[in-house]
Amino acid sequence: MDKNFYITTPIYYPSGKPHMGHAYSGIVSDVIARFKRLDGFNVEFLTGTDEHGLKIQRAAERKGLDPKTFCDEISKTFKNLSGTLNLSNTDFIRTTEDRHIKSVQKLWKKLEEKNEIYLSKYSGWYSVSDEAFYSEEEIKEENGFKISVNSGSMVEWVEEESFFFKLSNWQNKLLKFYEENPKFILPTARRNEVLSFVKSGLKDLSVSRKSFYWGIKVPSNNEHVIYVWLDALTNYISALNYPDFDKRKYKNFWPADIHMIGKDILRFHAVYWPAFLLAADLEPPKRVYGHGWILSGEEKMSKSKGNILDPIEIVNKYGIDPLRYYLLKEVSFGNDGNISKQKLEDCINSDLANNYGNLCQRVISFAEKNCELTIPKKDNFNTEDLKLLNKISENVEALRSYIDNQELNSYTSFIVDRLFDANKYFNDQEPWKKKSDTGRLNTIVYVSLEMIRKISILLNPIMPDSSLKVLNVFNLKQNDISLDSLKNHENLIINTKIKKINILFKKIEQDD
Numbered sequence: 001m002d003k004n005f006y007i008t009t010p011i012y013y014p015s016g017k018p019h020m021g022h023a024y025s026g027i028v029s030d031v032i033a034r035f036k037r038l039d040g041f042n043v044e045f046l047t048g049t050d051e052h053g054l055k056i057q058r059a060a061e062r063k064g065l066d067p068k069t070f071c072d073e074i075s076k077t078f079k080n081l082s083g084t085l086n087l088s089n090t091d092f093i094r095t096t097e098d099r100h101i102k103s104v105q106k107l108w109k110k111l112e113e114k115n116e117i118y119l120s121k122y123s124g125w126y127s128v129s130d131e132a133f134y135s136e137e138e139i140k141e142e143n144g145f146k147i148s149v150n151s152g153s154m155v156e157w158v159e160e161e162s163f164f165f166k167l168s169n170w171q172n173k174l175l176k177f178y179e180e181n182p183k184f185i186l187p188t189a190r191r192n193e194v195l196s197f198v199k200s201g202l203k204d205l206s207v208s209r210k211s212f213y214w215g216i217k218v219p220s221n222n223e224h225v226i227y228v229w230l231d232a233l234t235n236y237i238s239a240l241n242y243p244d245f246d247k248r249k250y251k252n253f254w255p256a257d258i259h260m261i262g263k264d265i266l267r268f269h270a271v272y273w274p275a276f277l278l279a280a281d282l283e284p285p286k287r288v289y290g291h292g293w294i295l296s297g298e299e300k301m302s303k304s305k306g307n308i309l310d311p312i313e314i315v316n317k318y319g320i321d322p323l324r325y326y327l328l329k330e331v332s333f334g335n336d337g338n339i340s341k342q343k344l345e346d347c348i349n350s351d352l353a354n355n356y357g358n359l360c361q362r363v364i365s366f367a368e369k370n371c372e373l374t375i376p377k378k379d380n381f382n383t384e385d386l387k388l389l390n391k392i393s394e395n396v397e398a399l400r401s402y403i404d405n406q407e408l409n410s411y412t413s414f415i416v417d418r419l420f421d422a423n424k425y426f427n428d429q430e431p432w433k434k435k436s437d438t439g440r441l442n443t444i445v446y447v448s449l450e451m452i453r454k455i456s457i458l459l460n461p462i463m464p465d466s467s468l469k470v471l472n473v474f475n476l477k478q479n480d481i482s483l484d485s486l487k488n489h490e491n492l493i494i495n496t497k498i499k500k501i502n503i504l505f506k507k508i509e510q511d512d
């Protein structure tokens with residue numbers, strides 16, 4: 001079996017400070033990357049910044065800086081954000097790096113060689129904010145301004161010489177590709193949107209601009225810069241050293257297993273990108289997942305709306321693990337979701353402090369008082385014990401399938417259910433009443449500790465720090481922290497010392 005796995009986030013426009021929406025794409029990708037590592041995969045996880053185009057050029061001009069200096073600064077903020085969010089990315093690409101520029105120009109030449117690109121004239125609507133061309137049907141007038149129906153961003157009229165990509169040639173081939181790969185676009189509702197867009201007819205796509213300079217030059221005509229989306233999408237292969245096919249990275253990791261993106265940029269990833277790749281004789285990625293938006297109130301967070309919830313502020317106040325957990329548990333994955341401080345605090349109190357934190361605290365303190373803080377020697381498991389333990393060991397395949405199909409809520413609910421089971425088991429078994437039956441008392445403690453081990457492994461992709469704090473109590477070796485180890489009920493070695501545990505999540509006092 002191929003044990004390589006490649007996952008990417010969108011590369012972010014460094015035109016302003018990162019917000020919760022950016023953090024969300026990174027966190028959900030990280031959860032998947034970490035799960036695959038627990039399952040023994042060699043994971044390449046890419047994120048980065050998308051630094052060319054008119055939007056960035058104008059943002060830099062507003063600050064009186066040249067675009068490169070401007071990007072150097074803000075790109076750093078995004079790089080630091082990966083650290084703050086505890087992302088386990090293996091690479092961070094900037095589209096202003098040489099390795100990327102070379103790849104984009106190679107891809108362009110390949111498309112030219114294949115006769116997929118021609119020079120003509122573009123006249124139509126362009127949104128700088130979305131860096132997208134829109135047809136008449138895709139725009140409307142509001143307060144005297146023309147705006148995009150979909151994104152609400154302002155469009156401007158553009159008329160200039162431009163290179164075109166023969167996208168119209170790819171309509172039927174794309175439809176065939178979607179049919180043969182029914183899970184290429186998820187969730188299904190989004191797939192249907194893309195299908196109807198492609199079925200309604202594809203026009204050739206303008207892939208160069210002449211009226212500004214901040215971009216990668218067209219190799220054969222340096223009056224033109226390459227359209228920022230053709231440039232940006234190529235990051236997924238430039239980070240693998242395209243076109244050096246023989247180098248390990250490209251061989252091992254392309255086609256990508258999943259491009260995780262927000263729903264607003266689905267068309268670029270699910271239509272243009274596979275068309276560019278197929279036209280260049282390259283394989284399209286295996287999956288494009290368009291997640292929903294994180295809303296602040298009922299609106300998408302954006303700089304122009306001034307309703308940005310700063311992820312760094314939230315992390316400083318509540319810690320990163322609670323934020324990661326909240327986004328996984330409370331946002332219905334694939335749909336839009338809400339975040340507010342109130343909801344986050346409720347979640348910390350009920351799920352983290354009262355449920356996970358409480359289980360760990362209670363069982364370990366009990367073991368301290370009654371089993372000298374060691375893994376106790378147990379009797380055989382009875383049916384109640386096995387019923388509890390088997391619910392995890394017998395569902396390892398289901399858990400894999402949740403992650404492989406990006407059913408992140410099913411994965412999280414599975415863990416929450418096991419936490420309830422384990423707390424209930426400890427209550428129902430009443431080990432404090434079994435002081436005269438040490439064998440049974442020890443077995444209940446062993447089973448409860450084993451549940452804590454299993455649940456902490458499952459929580460590890462979501463809350464890497466807190467779950468590791470718990471796993472460290474058992475002095476486990478790195479190799480023992482694996483998905484396969486969930487099948488085994490006797491991973492904890494009898495008589496090993498366990499460590500005391502500090503409070504994992506402090507309950508937050510709330511005003512009524």
Ligand code: MSP
Pocket residue numbers: 009010011012013020021022024025050232233235260261262263264265292293294295300301302
């Ligand atoms: N640079 C392009 C992506 C190029 S990928 C080859 C871009 N950048 S972006 O910074 O505007 O957005 C990056 C990602 O953040 C997108 O997936 C977008 O959907 C996501 N989000 C931006 N705001 C969001 C929310 N409020 N909620 C969730 N995600 C949203 O687009």
